[in-house]
Amino acid sequence: MHDQDETSFLADVAGVLFDVDGVLRNGIHPVPGAAAVLTGLDRAGVDYCLLTNNSTHSRASLLAELASIGFEVREDRLFTAATATAVWVAQENSGRQCLILVAPDALAEFRRAGVTLAPPDAVDRAEVVVIGGAGPHFRYDRLNAAFRALLAGAELVAVHRNTSWMTESGLSLDSGPFIAALEQATGATAALVGKPAAPFFDEAIGHLGISTDRLLMVGDDLRADIMPARELGMKTALVRTGKPIPDDPPIDARSITVDSVAALDWSALARTPGKYA
Numbered sequence: 001m002h003d004q005d006e007t008s009f010l011a012d013v014a015g016v017l018f019d020v021d022g023v024l025r026n027g028i029h030p031v032p033g034a035a036a037v038l039t040g041l042d043r044a045g046v047d048y049c050l051l052t053n054n055s056t057h058s059r060a061s062l063l064a065e066l067a068s069i070g071f072e073v074r075e076d077r078l079f080t081a082a083t084a085t086a087v088w089v090a091q092e093n094s095g096r097q098c099l100i101l102v103a104p105d106a107l108a109e110f111r112r113a114g115v116t117l118a119p120p121d122a123v124d125r126a127e128v129v130v131i132g133g134a135g136p137h138f139r140y141d142r143l144n145a146a147f148r149a150l151l152a153g154a155e156l157v158a159v160h161r162n163t164s165w166m167t168e169s170g171l172s173l174d175s176g177p178f179i180a181a182l183e184q185a186t187g188a189t190a191a192l193v194g195k196p197a198a199p200f201f202d203e204a205i206g207h208l209g210i211s212t213d214r215l216l217m218v219g220d221d222l223r224a225d226i227m228p229a230r231e232l233g234m235k236t237a238l239v240r241t242g243k244p245i246p247d248d249p250p251i252d253a254r255s256i257t258v259d260s261v262a263a264l265d266w267s268a269l270a271r272t273p274g275k276y277a
């Protein structure tokens with residue numbers, strides 16, 4: 001643990017954004033003490049949101065999965081990149097045929113948002129290609145259909161560009177390098193919806209209604225969680241429970257590196273003057 005005085009570090013924090021994978025859990029394994037952190041914030045009346053680039057699950061099934069490992073999260077507190085992308089694509093590309101490379105469970109979000117799916121026999125003529133998190137659905141034929149659609153002028157949308165994520169079986173290859181490959185092969189440039197894109201953060205920040213200088217972002221990804229949160233004026237805590245962290249993460253009055261979300265002195269928030277009526 002860094003030797004910064006964590007009590008003073010959290011003293012002016014009034015709300016928290018938590019990344020999920022690598023912070024609260026790794027696959028089906030909860031990070032020890034993480035559930036108690038959320039319960040403690042609930043008890044203290046501190047508002048928080050979960051902001052995740054997860055695109056393998058619908059919001060409902062991610063909530064159910066989190067509940068099954070001890071995280072009872074209020075539905076309005078969970079912001080997923082899959083849902084944000086589905087809503088954005090439905091708004092921006094109404095009626096256009098889309099090839100959506102996401103896990104089957106996450107596809108429900110796109111159907112619910114009213115996104116038009118390209119017929120199975122015409123996916124290589126899709127007008128919009130959406131790439132979510134990698135997984136078994138990243139078959140060659142699907143990626144090749146995306147390649148052909150992009151060559152024909154389709155727009156490319158990235159749910160996120162993460163290069164890896166931590167699962168119960170270890171660090172796993174994510175979709176970022178596949179998106180780079182499609183860009184290189186076609187000349188397309190992906191529009192990014194999930195972290196580190198600022199509008200995705202803004203959704204959660206708007207929901208909390210707290211100015212960014214009084215918010216804390218807790219994440220395990222320097223590029224997707226920590227750097228954008230710093231740019232938005234938030235305090236940040238980089239945790240060591242997820243991805244391997246770089247040798248020289250930012251450490252200053254507004255950024256800290258800790259072993260785990262449970263290693264922070266959360267009781268400092270409960271002492272924030274004026275926060276608790």
Ligand SMILES: [Mg+2]
Binds near residue numbers: 242
């Ligand atoms: Mg993470």
